[in-house]
Amino acid sequence: MSGDSGSGDSSSATLHSTDPVLREFAELVGETDGVAVAGGRTRWSAGGELDSAARVIQAPSGIVDYVPEEMIVTVRAGTPVAELHAELAAKGQRTGLPERGGTVGGALAVGENDVTVLGRGTVRSALLQVRYVSSEGRIVNGGGPTVKNVTGFDLPRLMVGSLGTLGCLAEVIVRTNPIPTVSQWYLASDADPFASYQAVMAPSAVVYDGTNTLVLLEGHAVDVDQQAGELAATGSFVEVGPPSLPTGHRWSLPPAELKKIATHDTGAFNALVGVGTVWAAKPQPARTLSPEVQAVHDRMKMQFDPTGRLNPGRKPGVNR
Amino acid sequence: MASFLKSAASAGSAAYDSFRRLPGRKFEPAETDQLVLDLQAALTEDRVRNDSAQRALMSHDASVFDGGNAGPVCYPETTDEVVAIMKIAERHDRAVVPRGAGTGLAGGAIPLGDAPVVIAVTKMNRVLEIDEDNGIAWVEPGVINLDLTNHLKPHGYHFAPDPSSQQVCTIGGNVANNSGGPHCLAYGVTNAHIMALEVVSPAGDVLQLGGLDPEPLGLDLRGVFVGSEGTLGVTTKVAVKLTRNRPGVRTLLLSFSSVRDAANTVSGVIAAGVVPAAMEVMDARITEAVENYVHAGYPTDAAAVLLAEVDGLESGVDIDADQIRAIGLANNATDVRLAADDTERALLWKGRKTAFGAIAQIAPDYYLHDTVVPRSALADVLEEVYAIADRNDLLIMNVFHAGDGNLHPLIIFDGRDPGVLDRVHQAGAEIITASLDAGGVLSGEHGIGVEKQKFMSRMFTDDDLDHQNRVRQAFDPVCRANPGKVMPMGHSCADIQQLRAVPRDVWG
Ligand SMILES: Cc1cc2nc3c(=O)[nH]c(=O)nc-3n(C[C@H](O)[C@H](O)[C@H](O)COP(=O)(O)OP(=O)(O)OC[C@H]3O[C@@H](n4cnc5c(N)ncnc54)[C@H](O)[C@@H]3O)c2cc1C
Ligand SMILES: Cc1cc2nc3c(=O)[nH]c(=O)nc-3n(C[C@H](O)[C@H](O)[C@H](O)COP(=O)(O)OP(=O)(O)OC[C@H]3O[C@@H](n4cnc5c(N)ncnc54)[C@H](O)[C@@H]3O)c2cc1C
Numbered sequence: 001m002s003g004d005s006g007s008g009d010s011s012s013a014t015l016h017s018t019d020p021v022l023r024e025f026a027e028l029v030g031e032t033d034g035v036a037v038a039g040g041r042t043r044w045s046a047g048g049e050l051d052s053a054a055r056v057i058q059a060p061s062g063i064v065d066y067v068p069e070e071m072i073v074t075v076r077a078g079t080p081v082a083e084l085h086a087e088l089a090a091k092g093q094r095t096g097l098p099e100r101g102g103t104v105g106g107a108l109a110v111g112e113n114d115v116t117v118l119g120r121g122t123v124r125s126a127l128l129q130v131r132y133v134s135s136e137g138r139i140v141n142g143g144g145p146t147v148k149n150v151t152g153f154d155l156p157r158l159m160v161g162s163l164g165t166l167g168c169l170a171e172v173i174v175r176t177n178p179i180p181t182v183s184q185w186y187l188a189s190d191a192d193p194f195a196s197y198q199a200v201m202a203p204s205a206v207v208y209d210g211t212n213t214l215v216l217l218e219g220h221a222v223d224v225d226q227q228a229g230e231l232a233a234t235g236s237f238v239e240v241g242p243p244s245l246p247t248g249h250r251w252s253l254p255p256a257e258l259k260k261i262a263t264h265d266t267g268a269f270n271a272l273v274g275v276g277t278v279w280a281a282k283p284q285p286a287r288t289l290s291p292e293v294q295a296v297h298d299r300m301k302m303q304f305d306p307t308g309r310l311n312p313g314r315k316p317g318v319n320r
Numbered sequence: 321m322a323s324f325l326k327s328a329a330s331a332g333s334a335a336y337d338s339f340r341r342l343p344g345r346k347f348e349p350a351e352t353d354q355l356v357l358d359l360q361a362a363l364t365e366d367r368v369r370n371d372s373a374q375r376a377l378m379s380h381d382a383s384v385f386d387g388g389n390a391g392p393v394c395y396p397e398t399t400d401e402v403v404a405i406m407k408i409a410e411r412h413d414r415a416v417v418p419r420g421a422g423t424g425l426a427g428g429a430i431p432l433g434d435a436p437v438v439i440a441v442t443k444m445n446r447v448l449e450i451d452e453d454n455g456i457a458w459v460e461p462g463v464i465n466l467d468l469t470n471h472l473k474p475h476g477y478h479f480a481p482d483p484s485s486q487q488v489c490t491i492g493g494n495v496a497n498n499s500g501g502p503h504c505l506a507y508g509v510t511n512a513h514i515m516a517l518e519v520v521s522p523a524g525d526v527l528q529l530g531g532l533d534p535e536p537l538g539l540d541l542r543g544v545f546v547g548s549e550g551t552l553g554v555t556t557k558v559a560v561k562l563t564r565n566r567p568g569v570r571t572l573l574l575s576f577s578s579v580r581d582a583a584n585t586v587s588g589v590i591a592a593g594v595v596p597a598a599m600e601v602m603d604a605r606i607t608e609a610v611e612n613y614v615h616a617g618y619p620t621d622a623a624a625v626l627l628a629e630v631d632g633l634e635s636g637v638d639i640d641a642d643q644i645r646a647i648g649l650a651n652n653a654t655d656v657r658l659a660a661d662d663t664e665r666a667l668l669w670k671g672r673k674t675a676f677g678a679i680a681q682i683a684p685d686y687y688l689h690d691t692v693v694p695r696s697a698l699a700d701v702l703e704e705v706y707a708i709a710d711r712n713d714l715l716i717m718n719v720f721h722a723g724d725g726n727l728h729p730l731i732i733f734d735g736r737d738p739g740v741l742d743r744v745h746q747a748g749a750e751i752i753t754a755s756l757d758a759g760g761v762l763s764g765e766h767g768i769g770v771e772k773q774k775f776m777s778r779m780f781t782d783d784d785l786d787h788q789n790r791v792r793q794a795f796d797p798v799c800r801a802n803p804g805k806v807m808p809m810g811h812s813c814a815d816i817q818q819l820r821a822v823p824r825d826v827w828g
Contacts, residue, residue, distance in 0.1 A: 069587055070695060117534075148500055148692050149692060151763050153788040153792060155784075155787060157543030158791065257533075295525075296527065296541060299794040304787070
């Protein structure tokens with residue numbers, strides 16, 4: 001560096017990762033050939049077909065440091081989300097990452113929110129700090145360990161949903177949040193889901209399949225009871241156990257479009273009211289970026305992976 | 321490393337340094353300047369100002385740093401006009417500096433280098449649409465933060481980020497600095513509240529970043545733009561998320577005989593799994609100043625007060641409020657007061673939000689710092705901050721967003737005292753060191769600007785900074801937007817230099 005490192009540099013030594021596990025992963029990523037990281041392979045086809053010549057590797061796994069009082073956890077990217085959540089649950093906490101059999105790195109690389117996003121928060125805001133291996137095989141750190149941080153360009157936001165095309169995620173710090181005292185699902189087949197969504201102050205999920213409306217209420221028991229009462233005014237809701245999570249092709253629509261869901265060729269669907277995510281039998285028609293925004297994407301890829309060796313063949317957002 | 325050296329090789333003149341005077345340049349209005357004539361032709365004559373008074377004014381922001389060197393100051397009213405300004409600036413090989421209300425504290429809006437064109441968006445100040453079905457409002461960037469919330473109130477919503485400067489700062493500035501406020505503890509900072517942005521790129525392209533749908537196609541460039549301090553382009557339209565007003569609110573004022581007890585209460589509340597809407601701590605000095613100023617009913621005999629607020633449904637907030645009270649008492653709170661009604665609540669908040677105004681009574685100058693530390697380290701770092709003040713013979717007060725560990729040590733001084741600036745500067749550097757050593761970060765909400773560039777390498781390696789610089793390069797290969805900010809010296813866009821001539825096709 002050109003000698004302007006402020007006064008002294010006591011802490012910067014700790015910034016250079018000497019962690020052998022990360023260094024080993026960096027060596028595994030290497031510097032030249034095509035490479036893709038496999039997590040739980042639950043979204044392996046997202047973004048399109050992987051170039052068959054690409055080497056498939058795995059990210060390190062394990063929880064590195066968990067500080068419940070700070071509501072943060074440092075975890076290797078290859079750790080299964082279920083394993084992470086089991087550890088957090090022992091302290092009454094969870095994260096915004098989806099529990100669908102995948103890994104922490106995979107969930108962040110894919111960046112998709114699950115059904116309970118309104119209650120748990122988005123995947124993109126869950127990531128506080130990221131350590132990834134660059135296309136040059138270097139360990140790069142972005143973001144920081146605190147919940148609030150405006151220190152330069154926001155590499156964590158760039159990495160979420162980038163599908164590993166800009167860097168191979170190695171280790172992350174993720175924000176945790178308390179598991180609510182009560183979580184209760186309600187079902188009605190005669191409700192107007194949009195009225196139900198409006199009627200309660202803070203639903204954790206409102207899912208509509210064209211007939212049934214499923215609502216998840218979370219929080220203090222008194223709050224859940226009160227909201228259940230408000231919900232009752234919009235349909236004959238009954239308490240039900242946790243439903244199976246919706247699957248299918250993934251659509252992303254402005255929430256207002258859900259009122260016109262019948263005009264979209266979805267086939268059987270489950271729509272997340274107030275959010276706009278739809279799981280459907282048929283895929284969403286291809287979306288495109290404007291040429292100007294595409295150009296920024298192309299330059300970003302050129303900057304981070306000039307030879308196109310990271311997850312070759314895949315493009316974020318395609319083939320959902 | 322190799323790639324970093326490449327960008328370092330383009331280093332030009334020295335980067336801006338805090339408190340160092342820039343080479344003095346007189347604001348000579350150049351009436352015949354073709355740049356000005358072109359800008360006036362694209363806007364109107366009265367909305368392109370080139371007089372020395374206006375340029376001098378626009379050479380500063382609310383930070384303690386010496387002013388820069390503003391070129392012509394433009395007041396566009398439409399996106400098309402911003403595009404025109406950008407293209408004219410490009411033709412004249414001139415940089416641009418986006419500007420909102422100029423309340424930034426890190427010097428982000430100070431124009432550096434060769435008289436950049438200032439794009440002041442204050443006349444783009446309309447709330448364009450409230451779209452309840454999509455849960456957003458489209459607003460222009462010059463809308464004042466508090467005006468937006470007042471505008472949304474009758475509809476039952478508000479804009480969650482509430483910086484203390486909310487009566488004057490703009491949404492565009494909030495986006496550029498990823499601003500926070502007391503109520504960002506539960507609701508998250510600006511980034512969590514921006515769905516989509518219209519941005520005029522440094523090449524004059526209009527970009528739609530993000531979208532009203534939950535998973536817009538491609539990379540999260542919206543997320544990357546938020547917090548980029550005007551270096552990636554100018555925001556001309558913002559889709560902000562509507563946050564529903566909560567029916568139940570409880571505001572507590574807890575008094576303590578030590579700052580440590582207050583800090584321990586804060587980490588205790590978080591550890592207990594309560595997520596209050598806000599938790600703000602004020603030390604005795606600032607509490608006294610505030611009380612003299614607004615008579616909010618703060619105790620002037622406490623070493624620290626904690627203002628905590630919970631919101632939600634009526635019955636649930638009582639449970640949370642009781643828990644905060646209990647944790648406070650367990651940490652030796654000497655008094656716990658619950659605001660009886662909206663009037664008392666408003667008064668308590670008025671005290672907190674006018675804290676900085678109150679300081680004007682005490683000393684002519686202040687320097688507000690901004691670092692974040694792990695909540696469990698709050699008490700230790702605060703102790704160190706007071707020691708730093710003593711060592712440097714300065715007065716420091718603390719009023720801060722305790723819930724998220726965001727410290728705001730406020731250094732009070734009189735700039736006329738000989739040598740005081742050096743001590744202020746030294747204390748600032750020591751506060752940063754103490755925060756980083758405790759596992760914290762450089763800035764929680766004010767950003768890097770020109771203030772903390774040289775500390776960036778304390779938190780990041782060369783490789784880390786090189787990658788941040790790549791983001792900048794992807795949006796702005798010629799460093800036209802707000803040059804000289806954020807990145808430390810040695811990184812291409814940090815250096816104040818003539819814009820590099822780049823072949824057209826770099827823009828792709
Ligand atoms: C039927 C079904 C439905 C699902 N529905 C949802 C849903 O609605 N919402 C939801 O959030 N999740 C859903 N998931 C799960 C979700 O796909 C995973 O939680 C996660 O997003 C992918 O994790 P993975 O480890 O399986 O990734 P993989 O499938 O292994 O990888 C996915 C992509 O990410 C890349 N990648 C993986 N790890 C890394 C890394 N460390 N660094 C860089 N790139 C990496 C891969 O190269 C690949 O391109 C569903 C899963 C199934 C089986
Ligand atoms: C008394 C006081 C209290 C404060 N309290 C807080 C607080 O609690 N929390 C907090 O976060 N901040 C606080 N601030 C700092 C400041 O108010 C915020 O950073 C605010 O968001 C800046 O808004 P602005 O309109 O004044 O922007 P400016 O100061 O004009 O600009 C700030 C940065 O944004 C860029 N910018 C402005 N508009 C645009 C645009 N349209 N497009 C692209 N870039 C743009 C500028 O180039 C510059 O880099 C405080 C400041 C003061 C003076």
